[in-house]
Amino acid sequence: METIDTLIHARWIVPVNAKRDVLTDHSLAIRDGRIVDILPTDAAKIQYQASNTMDLGDQALIPGFVNAHGHAAMAMFRGLGDDLELMTWLNDHIWPAEGAWVSDDFVGDGTELAIAEMIRSGTTTFSDNYFFPAAAAERVLKAGVRAQLCFPTIDFPTNWAKTPDEHIDLGMKVVEQYKGNDQLKVMFGPHAPYTCSDEPLIRIRDLAKKHDLMIQMHVHETQTEVDGELEKRGNRPVRRLKELGLLNDRFQAVHMTAMNEDDIADVIETGAHIVHCPESNLKLASGFCPVDTLQKKGVNVALGTDGAASNNDLDMLGEMRTAAMLAKAVGQNAVALPAMEALAMATVNGAIAMGWDSEIGSLEVGKRADITAIRLDDLESQPVYDPVSHIVYASTRDQVSNVWVDGKQLLADRELTTLDKDGIISNTRQWRDRIQKG
Ligand SMILES: CSC[C@H]1O[C@@H](n2cnc3c(O)ncnc32)[C@H](O)[C@@H]1O
Numbered sequence: 001m002e003t004i005d006t007l008i009h010a011r012w013i014v015p016v017n018a019k020r021d022v023l024t025d026h027s028l029a030i031r032d033g034r035i036v037d038i039l040p041t042d043a044a045k046i047q048y049q050a051s052n053t054m055d056l057g058d059q060a061l062i063p064g065f066v067n068a069h070g071h072a073a074m075a076m077f078r079g080l081g082d083d084l085e086l087m088t089w090l091n092d093h094i095w096p097a098e099g100a101w102v103s104d105d106f107v108g109d110g111t112e113l114a115i116a117e118m119i120r121s122g123t124t125t126f127s128d129n130y131f132f133p134a135a136a137a138e139r140v141l142k143a144g145v146r147a148q149l150c151f152p153t154i155d156f157p158t159n160w161a162k163t164p165d166e167h168i169d170l171g172m173k174v175v176e177q178y179k180g181n182d183q184l185k186v187m188f189g190p191h192a193p194y195t196c197s198d199e200p201l202i203r204i205r206d207l208a209k210k211h212d213l214m215i216q217m218h219v220h221e222t223q224t225e226v227d228g229e230l231e232k233r234g235n236r237p238v239r240r241l242k243e244l245g246l247l248n249d250r251f252q253a254v255h256m257t258a259m260n261e262d263d264i265a266d267v268i269e270t271g272a273h274i275v276h277c278p279e280s281n282l283k284l285a286s287g288f289c290p291v292d293t294l295q296k297k298g299v300n301v302a303l304g305t306d307g308a309a310s311n312n313d314l315d316m317l318g319e320m321r322t323a324a325m326l327a328k329a330v331g332q333n334a335v336a337l338p339a340m341e342a343l344a345m346a347t348v349n350g351a352i353a354m355g356w357d358s359e360i361g362s363l364e365v366g367k368r369a370d371i372t373a374i375r376l377d378d379l380e381s382q383p384v385y386d387p388v389s390h391i392v393y394a395s396t397r398d399q400v401s402n403v404w405v406d407g408k409q410l411l412a413d414r415e416l417t418t419l420d421k422d423g424i425i426s427n428t429r430q431w432r433d434r435i436q437k438g
């Protein structure tokens with residue numbers, strides 16, 4: 001018998017591999033934080049001697065969700081400005097609140113709140129785009145999850161830095177600090193075409209090339225953005241970024257609504273990735289990303305929640321369901337974004353966009369053991385003909401039972417193992433009281 005650390009038996013394993021297998025009565029073997037085998041349970045019981053064996057019964061193992069866009073600390077602003085369109089929301093509510101409250105402590109505590117919510121809904125890797133990224137990094141390491149931290153650059157002064165150059169200089173220090181860290185990728189997060197002038201974008205382009213770093217940016221969030229840029233610069237935002245030399249396969253364009261044929265051609269030609277945030281787009285009435293068309297043309301589309309101030313949750317199960325439904329409505333095609341592809345969008349496509357797919361995003365031998373277990377044993381999940389259908393169309397985040405990152409269990413029977421749930425709740429209430437008082 002071979003000795004391993006953990007052996008998990010499950011009714012279903014959905015590895016989200018290239019063959020899009022759905023395995024029944026299989027087990028997953030983990031050693032040193034990596035998946036060493038996926039095999040029928042009968043065979044696993046003979047072959048492996050594990051320090052820790054778990055029989056999950058009627059549950060499905062899937063790759064941990066990869067939330068490809070968000071602003072984690074904004075969990076602290078959940079519900080602060082609802083039912084508004086993007087620019088009113090930003091100009092009149094969010095940017096003033098950020099000016100009043102964002103600090104090292106705010107970002108640390110807000111990020112921890114967000115991470116706790118994400119672990120409890122099955123996310124093992126997330127993308128963050130926020131100020132004070134070093135404070136976020138500390139909480140990522142404490143929680144044991146994985147994150148790409150996109151440090152922001154914006155033309156106006158923020159509580160973190162006064163000029164675009166200062167944003168970049170501070171961010172590059174965090175890049176240096178976490179170089180080689182398996183849990184963190186630190187990279188560029190210029191805010192949006194309408195808040196970033198050419199000079200910082202050119203500097204970011206050159207530094208990204210020199211240091212082999214990725215760039216994530218809000219692009220084409222609304223038709224208003226596109227119209228405004230056409231008026232101001234005579235160019236569509238995507239075309240401007242292409243002409244500035246920013247678009248390539250290390251670029252993640254978030255939102256991408258209001259796309260015409262030329263925009264789609266620019267994305268295909270450059271190999272840029274798209275991060276779709278359907279619930280934020282719906283709530284802010286931003287517009288629709290043509291997911292079906294993009295996928296048919298071979299564009300990699302990942303999935304993100306955006307921040308909890310515009311969603312208002314960080315629930316990738318819900319986001320997947322919304323994405324699948326919305327793609328059908330927008331494409332006027334019920335076949336658009338079928339359940340398995342929605343699951344891929346929420347897992348492996350995010351890993352591809354982040355350049356992390358050799359390590360995470362699917363359950364395959366050699367990859368890191370970043371795993372989410374979903375209960376399909378209760379009444380609301382009966383009968384199970386197709387576990388993937390249930391995961392995408394009929395499951396809620398309270399069905400997420402167990403979560404592992406690097407083979408370490410971060411959620412055990414819905415209990416957080418690395419974070420103090422009650423402490424986070426009481427600390428968040430204290431922030432709420434201070435913010436409410438103004
Ligand atoms: C520089 S990134 C952080 C910056 O972005 C703001 N923000 C949050 N959500 C959105 C969104 O959907 N579109 C544009 N900007 C957004 C956030 O409040 C920070 O100021």
Ligand SMILES: [Zn+2]
Nearest residue numbers: 070218306307
């Ligand atoms: Zn965003």
